[in-house]
Amino acid sequence: MWRSVASNALTLLIVLLAGVGIAVALAQNSYRAEGPSTEAVCLSVPRGATMTSVSGDLADKGMIKFPALMRVGADYEEKADRLKAGNFLIPPGASMQQIVDLVTRSGQSTCGSEINLRIGVATTTIRVRELDPATSEYQITADFTLGDPTPDAYDDLLSRGFARTRVTMAEGVTSWQVADSLNKAGFLTGAPVEVAPEGALAPGSYDVDMASDRAELQQRMREEQEAILTAAWAGRAEGLPLESAEEALILASIIEKETGVAEERPWVSSVFINRLNKGMRLQTDPTVIYGITKGEGVLGRGLYRSELARPTPFNTYTIDGLPPTPIANPGREAIEAAVNPAETDFLFFVADGTGGHVFARTLEEHNINVRRWRQIEQQRSQ
Structure with missing residues (x-):
């Protein structure tokens, strides 16, 4: 009789283990399977959020069906404690595994609001834009000169503590203008930077994290310019x-x-x-x-x-x-x-009235071009 009991118990154990295996396989498939969403969604993950709160928010938005399964999957992949604050564009049909990867990978916002400090030759402005997930197009929500009273849309982003941020430096700005702008930018941190040697900073667009250090950004600009100059000089x-x-x-x-x-x-x-x-x-x-x-x-x-x-x-x-x-x-x-x-x-050039210049080989040619430019200036002043 004991052999019959043992045999039945063994059979039951095998059935249970098989059932567990099937359940695990089904859970893994569901975790990796295409999600139910049909539209892109911009997911905001505030500082201090947990995988529990994020999975619940995703379920409310119709991006996932099983928030508990997403939490278990994130734990299994050892990503549950790697959650990053930011705005993340979740594409249509994203699986729970893909979503976990997006919100734990870099912390760089890929949708939502963007703050762009634009350092120009004449003035420095801050532009705030909002990405529409449905169209993937940005809409300007604030655009103001640095140093002027800040609009609510900008203040709100600073208080929330995350947004996609960048610094765009135009060609021809001076190092003083760059230092002054970086020191006044409220989304950057660290001690005020000194004015870099003139010419040492590379113009361009720099993606930065909110609360990035000013000195580190300025050093990036210096290293980029040094690399450009070194390569150009070598090919002179x-x-x-x-x-x-x-x-x-x-x-x-x-x-x-x-x-x-x-x-x-x-x-x-x-x-x-x-x-x-x-x-x-x-x-x-x-x-x-x-x-x-x-x-x-x-x-x-x-x-x-x-x-x-x-x-x-x-x-x-x-x-x-x-x-x-x-x-x-x-x-x-x-x-x-x-x-x-x-x-x-x-040997000479002068403005031609169209934004460009006209060039000359001799002083006589140049003087003719200058007289033409003076005529254009007089006509414009009338």
């Missing part, structure tokens, strides 16, 4: 009248301030290279302006004749060669133009 044309990468950076900053038309940069560079080769003074207004402002803001007016005649280390109407330092932070294209100028015999 032969026979340039430039003795070092630093001189190339100085020339690039002048090119950057002289034209915003990308196609013109190699031509503008050729004018300055030709002048340097001939021992002619550069005679460029942006260097004179930098000698007056020291890069701290915009002059906001034309130059006076007395300023063009007043000797300063940056007045290229009175000094020979290049000024002692860059006059702004040039972008990659201006740096590459400085070390690989177009092959021309141009």
Whole structure:
């Protein structure tokens, strides 16, 4: 009889184990299976949230059916305690496993609100945008000048403590403008940064975490510019009248301030290279302006004749060669133009009234172009 009891017990155990195995397999399949959602959803995960609260929120939004199973799966993958705060775009049909991966991987917001500190030559602004998950298009909710009263949409994001944040630095801004902007940006942290050497920061767009350290961001900008300059100098044309990468950076900053038309940069560079080769003074207004402002803001007016005649280390109407330092932070294209100028015999250029310039080989040609530009200025002032 005991053999019969033992046999039945063994059979029952096998059935139970098989049932457990089947249940585990079904649970794993459900955890990895396509979810019930048919539309993308922007999931906000606040600081201090737990996998329990997040799974419950997802169930309420119709993104998952079994919140308890999601928590068990996250525990099994040892991700339950890796939850990141942020806004996460959950695609249609995302499985619970995919969702757990999204909210534990990086913490970089992929939807919701975006704060963009935009450091421009004339002004610095903060733009707040909101992503519509259904259309994947951003809508501007706030746009204001840094230093002005902050709108509610911006203050609300700062109080919540997370959003996608970035810093966009335009070509031609000065290092003082960058330091001033970073120090005033409320979503950055750390001690105020010092003004970096002029020209040492790479323009561009930098993704940052909210509460990122200002000094670390500025160092990223310096390292990026150093890499760009090193590569450009290594690939420079032969026979340039430039003795070092630093001189190339100085020339690039002048090119950057002289034209915003990308196609013109190699031509503008050729004018300055030709002048340097001939021992002619550069005679460029942006260097004179930098000698007056020291890069701290915009002059906001034309130059006076007395300023063009007043000797300063940056007045290229009175000094020979290049000024002692860059006059702004040039972008990659201006740096590459400085070390690989177009092959021309141009020695002069002046604005053409369309945002670009007209170039000349002789002073006589240049004077004709200048008279045309003066006529355009007079017509515009009427």
